[in-house]
Amino acid sequence: MAGMTNATPPALPGTRAAYLGGLAIAIGGAVLFSTKAIVAKLLYRYQLDAVTVIAFRMLFSLPVFAAIALWKMRSEPPLARADAWRLLGLGLVGYYLSSFLDFLGLQFITVGLERLILFLTPTFVLLASALWLKQHIGRRQWLALLTAYGGIVLVFFHDLQGGGSNVVLGSLLVLGSALAYAVYLLASGEMVKRLGALRLVSYAMCVSSAACIGQFFLLRPASMLVQPLEVYGLSLVNGILCTVMPVFMTMVAVQRIGAGAASQAGMIGPVSTLFLGAAVLSEPITSWQLAGTALVLAGIYLLSNLKGQVK
Template sequence: MDKSITHSAPARAAYLGGLGIAVGGAVLFSTKAIVAKLLYRYHIDAVTLIAFRMLFSLPVFAAVAVWKMRVGAPLSRADRWRIVGMGLVGYYLSSFLDFLGLQYITVGLERLILFLTPTFVLLISATVLKQHISRKQWWALLTSYLGIVLVFLHDLQGGGNVALGATLVTGSAAAYAAYLLLSGEMVKRLGSLRLVSYAMCVSTVACVGQFFVLRPASMLIQPMQVYGLSLVNGILCTVMPVFMTMFAVERIGAGVASQAGMIGPVSTLFLGALLLGEPVTSWQLGGTALVLAGIYLLSKNK
């Protein structure tokens, strides 16, 4: 029997398994927009929504943080302050702006805007870090933003505060892009699992603290449906995607895992139609195709 065949079969199975994990993580992470829309039907606001989300996800991230604290080297004072900054920018500010914006726009447009995060990383790198952007990268950016403009103009015809919602979600994507740039060097030294768990604990303190400053404690008493949806938001849409993405990166690499994440906007578009009754129009499909094409071109750039 050919040894190459015997070795290639397990390798292919491992690759397909990693790809499946990456796709599943992208779909689950995108579903948080659907869950947020369902929670808003119970007349809670973004401050309460994000506090419940972080409270339900905290036990898992806190357990991982304690474990990593025991087995890892002590953090320097500079690293501690960096983690605080990243937790506030990457998970607190980014999530808060995202959930605020979801009050005004469809989940399809929200997911497309957030999917532009790699382009914000590129633009920040070019403007702040003075890195060169190639012609191919400029074409990729232009293609993606044309897709967003298509969907935005379509949704704008429906009235409401679409411009405000889109601006808030764009701020969310920019905040998360800043977090990715700040975390690049620390991930190599501390590991993604340790860094994410620490940053999520910082974010939880900020989100829950904000809740008690801005809202009365009586707002913690909600219908059972709110607790159930918040549990889904915290575990299925936050904790599981984080770990699934990391496992996928270990198996198939960051490049393939990021390309598998392109399923996110598409899944949100159709889940929004299925669960929320949001229409799927040719404008949205066309805009989604342009955004995915732009991100794919960007991911292929060496």
């Protein structure tokens, strides 16, 4: 979601069909990434906790990211020591802390509310840029922010009626997840330009995987690795279809249609999660949720169109 712009999508093959193909890849990546919340909820039905769920997720995704990291280590110059320390921090904050808080929060709130809160990450990036980088926020941007946050408040108070204090706790945890990922986006901007997205993501994901798996062995007995076959199947889906594939699909989409169009295509994420939650988890869809979702999407859409105009 970071780096939204109004720039015209690259016309790499220069055809409408190629653009539509890139758009389809971006939408597919957004849907798959959003589906991790559904898979996590299904895993919680097997009496697993967030520590175990995220460890299994990383166990299945780590081999792919480790293979890419090794390839990059052999084909590119070694990292400077300062960059290695920065990558360590980025991996711990952007993927370990953010993912762990997200999975913790999912134990207490609906997947629809979780996805909407996470979707506010670009607004946190904008607010942080204004506070620390002294970037100006115009009236239209404030309108976009208020619209998006108004949608969250609407869904939050709707869900609060049924979940009480658990909804508050879960929302705060997922909010922390979104803030952690916003910090990652802000801190990684300069490194992406120097190292490339593929190298940075693969290294950071290896750091995150080590932290998640190490945390499991520190806090849980190794015997918990023995689970029903369904847990392994769902964890494989979580690690490959909901983690590895969306990362690469988003990269391909950005190359084909540009970051702005790819980011806007990602707006399908909260909508797909809402309806998947109803279809798979039997979570009800109410008019309040639809209205809140519409407000969040409208706010992010306005922000994505305006961000490229900021001087």
